[in-house]
Amino acid sequence: MMKWWGWGDINKTFPIEDKPNLWPWIKKTISISENNKITEPVKREEIILSPANINDDFLNSVKQFLKVEQISSSEDDRLLHSYGKSYADLFYVRKGVVKKSPDIVLYPSSHDEVENIIKYAHQFNVCVIPFGGGTNIVGGVDPRDQTVTEKGPRCVVSLDMRNMNKLISIDPQSQTAVIQAGALGPKLEKDLSDKGWALGHFPDSFEYSTLGGWLATRSAGMQSDAYGKIEDMLVSLKMVTPTGTIVTRTTPASSAGPDINRLIVGSEGILGVITEATMRIHKSPEVKDYRGYLFPNFEKGVEAIRECIDKNWLPSMIRFQDEGETQLAFNLKSPKKGIESIVQKQLKRILSVTGYSRPCIMVVGFEGDAKQVQIIANEATKILKKHRAFSLGKGIGKTWSKDKFNVPYLRDYIMDFGVMVDVAETAAVWSKLLNVHKKTIEEMNKYFKSHGDGSGYIGCHISHTYKTGACLYFTYAAKQIVGKEMEQYYGYKKLITDTFMKNGATLTHHHAVGYEHSPWMESEISQTGIKALKGVKNALDPKNILNPGKVFPVEEEMRLGVFGIDAPEVVNQSKSRIKKRSGQTSRNLHEDSIG
Amino acid sequence: MMKWWGWGDINKTFPIEDKPNLWPWIKKTISISENNKITEPVKREEIILSPANINDDFLNSVKQFLKVEQISSSEDDRLLHSYGKSYADLFYVRKGVVKKSPDIVLYPSSHDEVENIIKYAHQFNVCVIPFGGGTNIVGGVDPRDQTVTEKGPRCVVSLDMRNMNKLISIDPQSQTAVIQAGALGPKLEKDLSDKGWALGHFPDSFEYSTLGGWLATRSAGMQSDAYGKIEDMLVSLKMVTPTGTIVTRTTPASSAGPDINRLIVGSEGILGVITEATMRIHKSPEVKDYRGYLFPNFEKGVEAIRECIDKNWLPSMIRFQDEGETQLAFNLKSPKKGIESIVQKQLKRILSVTGYSRPCIMVVGFEGDAKQVQIIANEATKILKKHRAFSLGKGIGKTWSKDKFNVPYLRDYIMDFGVMVDVAETAAVWSKLLNVHKKTIEEMNKYFKSHGDGSGYIGCHISHTYKTGACLYFTYAAKQIVGKEMEQYYGYKKLITDTFMKNGATLTHHHAVGYEHSPWMESEISQTGIKALKGVKNALDPKNILNPGKVFPVEEEMRLGVFGIDAPEVVNQSKSRIKKRSGQTSRNLHEDSIG
Structure with a gap:
């Protein structure tokens, strides 16, 4: 069961106890003076949703073929499906503000059931939001329909795909697997690895996100360097639309018109519901070899990566942290004891006198058969060392592997202390990359200085590399400006995204x-590109029942320049809630309410 | 200058003189008894086109910004743009039958000129067919508009992109180049290699096809194994549509909605005119190492390729010929002399007694830096040899490289002798591949036996390999059935394509x-997939001025089951032409008419 008020499993929190340096470092960096949690989530029972707006014709129709347990209008279910996991989502829900809930949550168990649900939704003009793991952090699953019909607002269904989680078949010769779209990362990899195979897609959200969600959002994972983004792994799929089902052909490649798979990947539920997909898989690697290196600065590490690409000796994974994020990483580590601690201190001293004054950590991974890993690792590390990589050994790789899926939990911990924390990622070609990185850090630091109390944190890592460029993944945090939290949040989001776009990044x-x-989509794909996508949307979903208000900029919001920002009363309402409940910890609140 | 009646340069023909075994082998295989050419092309002056149907409003508008030499309604220009290079195209044009000509040929020299041309075409309801090198062999550039307006049929423009052939810029850091869409293969590679770079896209049509054409048709080249299909090399592009220009962003990857690049790639001119593209390039390889091997049969070679994929030791290029095509390859070779000839005879004997009774040639290529090529070639050839690859040395690789772009000329030579010759290609996942190959050969051989004089040739090679499967490329030939040539042609096309589709290939x-x-598009992408594409088409080109009658099945033709087959009088008219001109050679005819 996922938290309604935060990230991940309700029984899990960020393991901060074994990281004694972390909290003091965060407090110093973001100027947190208190030790008290000040903005914990409200209790579950404080939240009262508006009554469900049920479309009886629709409900009666789906009751004909769905079991009782596949249909829910319970407040708990509706609440959990009201938001994804963006900072804005969590900010509101922690305050007990639910902007709009789905009226019904359905749990289909087969492709045919999805076809029938969508058929009736189309017939009775009911909105449907496909819901995978609900981890989206850009508002992808939030109900946003604003259509008002003769009978009032439309009924909104959240279509939770969790029961469609089976590995249907494996074709070992072709190295493909047919998998249902609702399969969560761990289940899917387990089912495959039981038979000696792997998909190899590990986004940060891996534990709580689904294949269908990955496809709908053009996801990338930690091993995309080796296996490609999710779209590169896709061979064929089925998608149910209000006007029919698209089935693409299982073929290694084709030139039969534009690639329909690629029209569906990234469609975020606005064109249809992906029910199953045939994915490229690979044999479970014989060897996994992860290593850490320290570079004297960010530029040197980028040079090293580029030479690996140039020479075509590429690790399966490269994750390269800039100076800011390296500081965070240093403080995330459990402290060394005894001899280890002395060695570490010596190391620090040596590095500081030899020009590693802005140290940056790189974790590289090599996977595959033993011999190949040996050859590639050998050649690649030669290149890294040429660019002054200082080996940190295999330990750091292991530390990183262990903690890699825990980081999202840290946000919940920090938010309790009244901190805004968000991430923003982009990609740029190599010739623009360092400039995008530099400009972003500069602009954000300027903004920190001129807003709030003047402090803030920003760090970045290269999370995926390509021949032509790489992904830059920024994490930033500042103290919440009380009463103006959303203006603050969107202020940062606008600044960082504008900086990406202005400097040629995506x-x-x-x-x-x-x-x-959505406000930047026109800059990204041009007005005529949007027209093309709207052509598809209108053809497949003429009543706009599927995930309305997503992907395309909403004109009214664009005009006002306030997309996503609610009227002042919403923020004020939130403030009043805070006052009621000071002093409690988020964990207590949460246990009280869910347990 | 390209031949109007056949493949390639007007001054080039297939070099048959140095291949003394070829013609006797072809004659035997297809049961050609005569040595006389019997179906040469008509003389140029025998062809009289219908008068150009000029839209004066449009013409006057484009005259405002195009120079005189950029606008042509000459018969020669119109004739050259009436057809691509399919067997059907050549069959008709060789007989002097021009089903429909463009009325105007325009030669734009800039993106802005294309924008203006399309603007006026949209305004005045004039059809536009983008024309790259004109090498398409599925009817992609043939005028097919059947719309009749109040003023009669619409004026049809062929938009010849040849003047837009510049390498605009190279970004060496990002390994990308911006190139105009009209650049022909050799010009483009020359411009890049002058600066130390390569695109590495070598379709069979390389010498006469363009970047824009490759993108519009989702082309694959001989080195796609290493560098990907053309869509994999594409970073961003510009496409002019009747309702605006799409400009995509130059970024290594993105998740901003469905990938617009992939919606444009494969759109075959029905959505817009691609004017320029940013492409991934790579450094000119230090080493090119091509080698030939002989496998005892097709299955063994496929096993070997699959193990290379499994182990991830992959050549940059694999071309693997089945038994039928290996026979053709043996006969394409110039004979060995002296010692070489004795060795070759011994070799044949040894192979036949050791189980190479159905020998299949594989050419593999390794490209890159010297050290890497050495390692990969070493590992890959170990795998090949494990599957009984018998080395033919590096000579065969060179022979093949030399002749690789000459094969299309062979068709013209053979057609002179009254032979139908065509190609059909597909791709299938590995688990289906051998069955698709076997069924196709069986079905076609059955058809040969039961039609015409019972003889015929079919051979196949694997031209591109993927982790999940490979491309099968068939070449087949049979004597023309006089008076029923098109029924015969479409009979074979229908049979072979149905066989692909029925057995799970693309x-x-x-x-x-x-x-x-187009008649198979619904089986390929499903009815709803077609609906999605039509949605884009209607949004971008609401008057259907761009390359009408392509990609989507034409309902009337589907109903009649006679797509592409003309009324009997057209074939009869063709027959009458033949009678008039027996005895001349195509080369003479051609020189007479063009020279």
Whole structure:
């Protein structure tokens, strides 16, 4: 069960106890003076949703073929499906503000059931939001329909795909697997690895996100360097639309018109519901070899990566942290004891006198058969060392592997202390990359200085590399400006996204559009590009029942320049809630309410 | 200057003189008894086109910004733009039958000129067919508009992109180049290699096809194994549509909605005119190492390729010929002399007694830096040899490289002797590939036996390999059935394509759809997939001025089941032409008419 008020499993929190340096470092960096949690989530029972707006014709129709347990209008279910996991989503829901809930949550168990649900939704003009793991952080699953019919607002259904989670078949010769779209990352990899195979797609959200969600958002994972983004792994799929089902052909390649698979990947539920997909898989690697290196600065590490690409000796994974994020990484580490601690201190001293004054950590991974890994690792590390990579050994790789899916939990911890924390990612070609990085850090630091109390944190890592460029993944945080939290949040989002776009980077490399990125879509794909996509949308979903208010900029919001920002009363309402409940910890609140 | 009646340069023919075994082998295989050419092309002056149907409003508008030499309604220009290079195209044009000509040929020299041309075409309801090199073999450039307005049929413009052939810029850091869409293969590679770079896209049509054409048809080249299909090399592009210009962003990857690049690639001129593209390039390889091997049969070679994929030791290029095509290859070789000839005879004997009774040639290429090529070649050839690859040395690789772009000329030579010769290609996942190959050969051989004089040739090679499968490229030939040539041609096309589809292969791997493949589009991408594409088409080109009658099946033709087959009088008219001119050679005819 996922938290309604934060990231991940309700029984898990960020393991901060074994990282004694972390909290003091965060407090110093973001100027947090208190030790008290000040903005914990409200109790579950404080939240009262508006009554469900049920379309009886629709409900009676789906009751004909769905079981009782596949249909829910319970407040708990509706609440959990009201938001994704963006900072804005969490900010509101923690305050008990639910902007709009789905009226019904359905849990289909087969492709045919999805076809029938969509058929009736189309017939009775009911909105449907496909819901995978609900981890989207750009507003992709939030109900946003504003259509008002003769009978009032339309009924909104959240279509939770969790029951469609099976590995249907494996074709070992062709190295493909047919998988249902609702399969969560861990289940999917487990099912495959039981038979000696792997998909190899590990986004940060891996534990709680689904294949269908990955496809709908053009996701990238930690091993995309080796296996490609999700669209590169896709062979064929089925998608149910209000006017029919698209089935593409299982073929290694084709030239039969534009690639329909690629029209569906990234469509974020506005064109249809992906029910299953045939994916490229690979044999579970014989060897996994992860290593850490320290570079004297960001530029040197980028040079090293580029030479690996040039020479075509590429690790399966490269993750390269800039100076800011390296500081965070240093403080995320458990402290060394005894001899280890002395060695570490010596190391620090040596590095500081030899020009590693702005140290940057790179973790590289090599996977495959033993011999190949040996050859490639040998050649690649020669290149890294040429660019002054200082080996940190295999330990750091292991530390990183262990903690890699825990980082999203840290946000919940920090938000309790009244901190705004967000991420923004982009990609740029190599000739623009360093400039995008530099400008972004500069602009954000300027903004920190001129807003709030003047402090703030920004760090970045290269999370995926390509021949032509790489993905830059920024994390930033500042103290919340009380009463203006959303203006603050969108202020930062606007600044960082504008900086990406102005300097030639892309709007988003793997977080997709939702509604939070929609204002920049015209800059990204041009007005005529939007026209092309709207042509598809109108042809497949003429009543706009599927995930309305996403991907395309909403004109009214664009005109006002306030997309996503609610009227002042919403923020004020939130403020009043805070006052009621000071002093409690988020964990207590949460246990009280859910347990 | 290209031949109007056949393949390639007007001054080039297939070099048959140095291949003394070829013609006897062809004659035997297809049962050609005569040595006389019997179906040469008509003389140029025998062809009289219908008068150009000029839209004066449009013509006067484009005269405002185009120079005199950029506008032509000459018969020679119109004739050259009336057809692509499919067997059907050549069959008709050789008989002097021109089904429909463009009325005007325009030669734009800039993106802005294309924008203006399309603007006026949209305004005055004039059809536009983008024309790259004109090498399409599925009817992609043939005028097919059937719309009749109040003022009669619409004026049809062929938009010849040849003047837009510049390499605009290179970004060495990002390994990308911006290139105009009209650049022919050799010009483009020359411009790049002068600066130390390569695109590495070598379709069979390389010498006469353009970047824009490759993109519009999702082309694949001989080195696609290493560098990907053309869509994999594409970073961004500009496409002019009747309702605006699409400009995509130069970024290594993105998740900002569905990938617009991929919506444009494969659109075959029905959505817009591609004017320039940013392409991934790579450094000119230090080493090019091509080698030939002989496998005892087709299955063994496929096993070997699959193990290379499994182990991830992959050549840059694999071309693997089945038994039928290996026979052709043996006969394409110039004979060995002296010692070489004795060795070759011994070799044949040894192979036949050791189980190479159905020998199949594989050419593999390794490109890159010297060290890497050495390592990969070493590992890959170990795998090949494990599967009984018998080395033919590097000579065969060179022979093949030398002749690789000459094969299309052979068709013209053979057609002079009254032979139908065509190609069909597909792709299938590995688990289906051998069955697709076997069924296709069986079905076609059955058809040979039961039609015409019972003889015929079919051979196949694997031209591109992927992790999940490969492309099968068939070449087949049979004597023309006089008076029923088109029924015969479409009979074979229908049989072979139905066989592909029935056995799970794709409609086309790299030849695209045009009109000849359009009847199978619904089986390939589903009815709803077609609906999606029509949505884009209607949004971007509401008057259907761009390359009408392509990609989508034409309902009337589907109903009649006679797509592409003309009324009997057309064939009869063709027959009458033949009678008039027996005895001349095509080369003479051609020189007479063009020279």
